Amino acid sequence: MAKLEHANINVSDAGKTAAWFGRAFGWRVRWEGSTFDGAGYTMHVGADDSYIALYEPKASKAGVERDYKTQGQLNHVGIVVDDLAAVENAIRAEGYEPHSHQDYEPGERFYFKDENGVEFEIVAYD
Known part of the structure; x- marks a missing residue:
């Protein structure tokens, strides 16, 4: 049986998002650091067996509104x-x-x- 370990989402401020995840869900920061290519910063926030990776790129752009019709869209x-x-x-x-x-x-x-x-x-x- 397979199990989902994590999802990775882009955010504007990883620290801010990690903080409210902690307050709302009781999650903790499992790991944080610069990305391997230096293009951003990542925080893994969750429990012992699963987490959400919060990726804060150095350069970002606003996304599009979800429409539940576009393939590959979260x-x-x-x-x-x-x-x-x-x-x-x-x-x-x-x-x-x-x-x-x-x-x-x-x-x-x-x-x-x-x-x-x-x-x-x-x-x-x-």
């Missing part, structure tokens, strides 16, 4: 939590606006976008 990142209400409160405290709340089989979820335009789905299973 639509959202799903994160499972134990206490959906507590995490929603933490997300709101960070200044993000949760939307699209749904109670579905087998759990509940909501979505929000961060300052990088990355959409997250937060889900809690029954």
Whole structure:
């Protein structure tokens, strides 16, 4: 059985994103440093067995709005939590606006976008 270890996303400020990941999800910085080619800085933020790599390139450009139709496009990142209400409160405290709340089989979820335009789905299973 294969298991997803990490995803790597471009961000404008890896430290800022890592900080709110820690406050909202209880994650920690597992590793950080310059990229092998010196073109940016990376922070690995998560738990012992999985993480999100936050890549802050020295030169970047704004992305395009997701349309759920473009091949190869990241639509959202799903994160499972134990206490959906507590995490929603933490997300709101960070200044993000949760939307699209749904109670579905087998759990509940909501979505929000961060300052990088990355959409997250937060889900809690029954």
